[in-house]
Amino acid sequence: MNSTTSAVDDGADEATVEAASPSRPRATSPAKRLEEEGEIAADYLEELLDIADLDGDIDIDVENGRASVAIVADEAGTHALKRLVGREGEVLEALQELTRLAVQAQTGDRTRLLLDVAGHRTGKRTVLESLAADVVARVSASGQAERLEPMSAFERKVVHDAVAALGLTSESEGQEPERRVVVLPTPIAGETGADDADGAVDDTEDGAAQ
Structure with missing residues (x-):
């Protein structure tokens, strides 16, 4: 090796x-x-x-x-x-x-x-970033928040980062293993996200970056 x-x-x-x-x-x-x-x-x-x-x-x-x-x-x-x-x-x-x-x-x-x-996480990241783009487009058009399916902390971090990069805000709700991302129609203002249990970026409920 x-x-x-x-x-x-x-x-x-x-x-x-x-x-x-x-x-x-x-x-x-x-x-x-x-x-x-x-x-x-x-x-x-x-x-x-x-x-x-x-x-x-x-x-x-x-x-x-x-x-x-x-x-x-x-x-x-x-x-x-x-x-x-x-x-x-x-x-x-x-x-x-x-x-x-x-x-x-x-x-x-x-x-x-x-x-x-x-390359598992790399492939997953690409899929999740595409998903986030689709959700942001729908939320921007409808003005209504959208809840995604439950995800792991790593997956939520990728979605939070992608949503923020596209100009909207997001948060997480629920308890593991049913914790999920909610994409909000609110334009981003400053930093969003906070450390989840494993150190990945998640919402402010988890305390104050994957």
Whole structure:
């Protein structure tokens, strides 16, 4: 398995996770801390790929103030990697949480690291941005708010960002797993969104960025 790394200035217990990665000196600047998070995550995921006998390269980046790690492969390898995604992305969500635990075990800090496997989130982002554009067009024409189907925190963040970029406001309502985005006919004024439970941008009910 090969690993490629680039950084720019979104079942195991903690004992198992901590044992998987040796401790390392704490980084100081925010940029260095995010780079460190990505490197720790890459080490953890490389070991996991070896155990699962899967091939893949690991790309590290920093996006929107969070470490971003992606496991990628060629066409044949991508098909195999989809085992780490699951039918609806549920395996990917669980793997992301395990990876965050691995990072937290080494840094001592909660992380908002975002993990993608086989381009799943990238493809989902494209679909959601198209959906947001369609909803914004309908809401702008009708002047009526529109409620979307329940989504994960990552999906809601993508929709919130897309709606804001198109000039309208949005919020989230409901409780997990039925939490959903509501697109409002109100023109955007200033910043919208707030941290959801996993650090993704969501509405003000969740406290005050994926």
